Amino acid sequence: MDNSDKKLPSHAKGKAEPPSPGPTRAKLEDVASLAKVSLATASRAINQPDIVRPAIRERVLRAVEMLAYTPDRAAKALSSGRSHTVGAVVPTLGNAIFADGVEALEVGLGARGYTLILAHSQYDPAREFRQIRSMLEYGVDGLVLVGDSFAPDSLPLIRQHRRPLVTTYVCTSRQNIAAIGIDNRRATYGMTRYLLELGHREFAVIANTGMPNDRSKARLDGILDAIGEQGIRLPPDRIIEAAQPTIVAGREAFRRLRAAHPGVTAFLCTTDAMAVGAVAEARREGIRVPEDVSITGFDDVEIAGETDPPLTTVRVPAAEIGTLAANQLIRIIEGEPIPMSTQLEATLVIRGSTGPVAAPALRKRRPRAAVV
Amino acid sequence: MDNSDKKLPSHAKGKAEPPSPGPTRAKLEDVASLAKVSLATASRAINQPDIVRPAIRERVLRAVEMLAYTPDRAAKALSSGRSHTVGAVVPTLGNAIFADGVEALEVGLGARGYTLILAHSQYDPAREFRQIRSMLEYGVDGLVLVGDSFAPDSLPLIRQHRRPLVTTYVCTSRQNIAAIGIDNRRATYGMTRYLLELGHREFAVIANTGMPNDRSKARLDGILDAIGEQGIRLPPDRIIEAAQPTIVAGREAFRRLRAAHPGVTAFLCTTDAMAVGAVAEARREGIRVPEDVSITGFDDVEIAGETDPPLTTVRVPAAEIGTLAANQLIRIIEGEPIPMSTQLEATLVIRGSTGPVAAPALRKRRPRAAVV
DNA sequence: CTGAAAGCGCTTACAG
DNA sequence: CTGAAAGCGCTTACAG
Incomplete structure (x- = not known):
């Protein structure tokens, strides 16, 4: 508290330095040697548990526990060709409809072990293209976009990278993209x-x-x-x-x-x-x-x-769109087919801002000629 | 259009298959051999251009262009130890104050070549802890959080991974975290x-x-x-x-x-x-x-x-908070010191919902005894 | 079911 | 300034 300067905006004197060295992070090799198994077995015990003998599996998992082992996703991505990452670019987070959709998307992805990489285009196709390119280069396993109109290079780029794609907030695409949304x-x-x-x-x-x-x-x-x-x-x-x-x-x-x-x-x-x-x-x-x-x-x-x-x-069922986008994209990533079009219901919600037109008969019947 | 079923919700018959094989993506090796240089030189020409002779640099960049080369970030991350990725976890995107901050954060990060990994905690510290752990495992170069109260394990975990951290929407931290926000x-x-x-x-x-x-x-x-x-x-x-x-x-x-x-x-x-x-x-x-x-x-x-x-x-200057968080976090990541406390001005905005109290004298002077 | 080894695509000391 | 080579931390055929 006492190092907060009173002028606004202010910079207090205390400095945040980059973290200093300490005990190093455990790697799979450490787990393997602690469990007295090979690297390969350690890897399998973690990723395909039922393929390894129970006793050994237990030993490995105990070692994981003891070392607080946490896998290096970059290494995993490089060797497996899968990043377990999904990119989404929405026009803006300022509209609650997209904020809600992104929240649901993130939850759906997280539940299946995928991480969300997010960007917003501000409704600018050129910006969107750059975001897409960056995500592809990043190695996302798939992409979630909004709508059905993109910069001319965007779709070819995605296809060149052979990445699954799903679009949202529309229920059909003219460009052969699986779509999840409303009409x-x-x-x-x-x-x-x-x-x-x-x-x-x-x-x-x-x-x-x-x-x-x-x-x-x-x-x-x-x-x-x-x-x-x-x-x-x-x-x-x-x-x-x-x-x-x-x-x-x-x-x-x-x-x-x-x-x-x-x-x-x-x-x-x-x-x-x-x-x-x-x-x-x-x-x-x-x-x-x-x-x-x-x-x-x-x-x-x-x-x-x-x-x-x-x-x-x-x-507009934004949360539902986000959830379905997560599920369907993961399904494509994992090699299963999904519908090209998922149309959700857009319910008409009648409240107080609409009503019968005032004196409609009068308005309609009044002969135009008389006005002149 | 014609494959959109009319029932709601509906699944059209068309199926989206996983992308099929095609021409393979260029790697740095391809660039190097096309430019007739070594892998190392190709890498340098791209990442530290001024360290390589202009003529050669040109050759490499031309090759990059021709092959539409785009680096593999996972490989880059693995070999360099830096992912150029930043994780942020906010309570919710449903509040415009966070949506705006995240937008600005993403812009600031993107401008410096960093990618945003986003999650929301729904104000749940346990959820936040899991998000943080996932991001750390993912290899983020730094983290942006909100506020100054976390699950007990969160900070130790971040410190164990030696990742820079910045917190936002508050201007001081009792836990020795650089903070950017208001009082x-x-x-x-x-x-x-x-x-x-x-x-x-x-x-x-x-x-x-x-x-x-x-x-x-x-x-x-x-x-x-x-x-x-x-x-x-x-x-x-x-x-x-x-x-x-x-x-x-x-x-x-x-x-x-x-x-x-x-x-x-x-x-x-x-x-x-x-x-x-x-x-x-x-x-x-x-x-x-x-x-x-x-x-x-x-x-x-x-x-x-x-x-x-x-x-x-x-x-609350949300966009400014997001922008500063991006800049400061990147500075820590790149080894420069930053202030521990950045206090932004929280302006009082007086509009029509407040006014003088009605008949204050009357209200105050009315003897309590008389009421009984 | 387990292990030795190659390989994922880069970066980066280390020599030259 | 440039190149050969090791290495980042995993996964995954391939043998056994």
């Missing part, structure tokens, strides 16, 4: 159908397609498909493509859309964070939700259920 | 002083000390110290120790505290998520913030500025 298009299609049934005819969309992003693109498509079926067109100026899926971006987008198109009754957002911003901005402007406008999100992160009103949204 | 006690001390100056005398605390957690403990201490100086005592039933720092936990804690202690005017929460829940619950109950009660958070995550009213909180 984004269909989810927003369902959401939009629900809004249509509530009587909404005037839509606007806040999409985070600013950064090329196939999930958001699919979500936008689902919306357009559903309203298109009803003969409704969405002029480009009713779609705002936010660069970042943040609360602030949602707030700002709502403000602009509302100002330009006061007649819009339903605002669809492609992420919860943006919807939270839209709801906050609506409140600030004295616009009632859902009486005046309906607002929807996507993801169902924790905050979605806690806004006022709580958000109608789509639940 | 949690002092931050809530300042926050509480501010509330005292607004006239508040009746406090309650929502702390996430349910899981043993030295940061939250320090935050609680800072509050108690500040009010203690004013001769105010905080009965235990005015402190709720939530097990998880979630919105729901904050909401529930606020409800219980308010019901039991209607006279409390200031609710201090040790995380923003819990404060968001408290504000939401206050609104639900028709209690005005800040007119009736003031509520404060801690962390300053994005949502803190977007609630209604926005939260008064303490900004």
Whole structure:
């Protein structure tokens, strides 16, 4: 305590030196000689216990215990060609949907003896490529990615290294990659159908397609498909493509859309964070939700259920995606086949931010000619 | 697209097989013979370019290019004793404060050629110990942890492996670990002083000390110290120790505290998520913030500025912590000394969720005897 | 079931 | 500045 300087930021005087030498770490050779067996037997007793005679096995395991032996993974990786390591690159950890998926992935991997190497791309394919290359060079046994659009060199590189690959948050890939996730298009299609049934005819969309992003693109498509079926067109100026899926971006987008198109009754957002911003901005402007406008999100992160009103949204089973990604990737690594497509359910969660359109009959029947 | 089954969840018929054989990956030996130099020279041309004659260096680098050579990190690690890998274990990625720190850590590490191995402990010291052991066995060059309380075996194990260690989100350690973070006690001390100056005398605390957690403990201490100086005592039933720092936990804690202690005017929460829940619950109950009660958070995550009213909180410089942790750890790894304590500023961010206590004179002067 | 030995792909003293 | 060779700590055919 007393060496914490009071100025901020501060550097105390105490220095942390690199650790100094001491007793050396035990290696397999030490275990073998203590147990009076060969290196090979020691190795087998540890890795394939039932292939070695019980008495000997016991001796080896006791030696392991006594020496607190812990295998050198680098040596193991080099000689066996397997690192027991999996690489994952996600767009960002800032979105709870990815944070949750990564947590579940790590748990699933750890349970099977695999270690997670993590990187984030900030939605930048070039960055993602570099991360992938670094992981491959690192010797990962497999990779977990997000989505289905990559830098042109990424997939060839992975294939050249012959490493198994699984992609997530989408349920199909056009590039012959096993995919585990939801059908984004269909989810927003369902959401939009629900809004249509509530009587909404005037839509606007806040999409985070600013950064090329196939999930958001699919979500936008689902919306357009559903309203298109009803003969409704969405002029480009009713779609705002936010660069970042943040609360602030949602707030700002709502403000602009509302100002330009006061007649819009339903605002669809492609992420919860943006919807939270839209709801906050609506409140600030004295616009009632859902009486005046309906607002929807996507993801169902924790905050979605806690806004006022709580958000109608789509639940993305992030933890399930992470768990399945771990299991399936390990299965490929270990030579078993897995399905090319695992589609998880994306549930429509109806809460208070949506409601019937106000005076729909009035709005619809009002003859356009009369307005002029 | 057409192989996505329509039932949910579904497994399409297509199977992902393990990758099949193809052209083999180039090794350093291939580079050396293509460049007509020895293995040693090839290695040097790549790793210590200025130690080798320019003409030869060029030849080697050209060969690297032609063969798309990428070094085998496991072999490199085994022969050099350095893995260029750093392990980090954080309590959870679910809290933006850690997600942001991990992102910055990864960027800082990547910029210096280090790869991040990540795990999360779910606030469980035993889990953390296992993660640490696995990383050590993996051969990480150093470790980044959070806080200053660990399972009893963790530190001895790290020291036995002689691996550098840095801890974060706290600015001092009692265990002789270099620490990079804020002074949690002092931050809530300042926050509480501010509330005292607004006239508040009746406090309650929502702390996430349910899981043993030295940061939250320090935050609680800072509050108690500040009010203690004013001769105010905080009965235990005015402190709720939530097990998880979630919105729901904050909401529930606020409800219980308010019901039991209607006279409390200031609710201090040790995380923003819990404060968001408290504000939401206050609104639900028709209690005005800040007119009736003031509520404060801690962390300053994005949502803190977007609630209604926005939260008064303490900004934790998570990205800066992550960046500094990367830099300092690498410095120790590379044999340079670093400060034992790096204290970053935890700024008090005053927003709309706090205000002067309502009719303080009235409240204070009302003779207790009269109530009876 | 066990052991001796080669080999995984690099780095790095040690000579030259 | 360059090269031949040993060695990092394991695994794994290959014999026995």
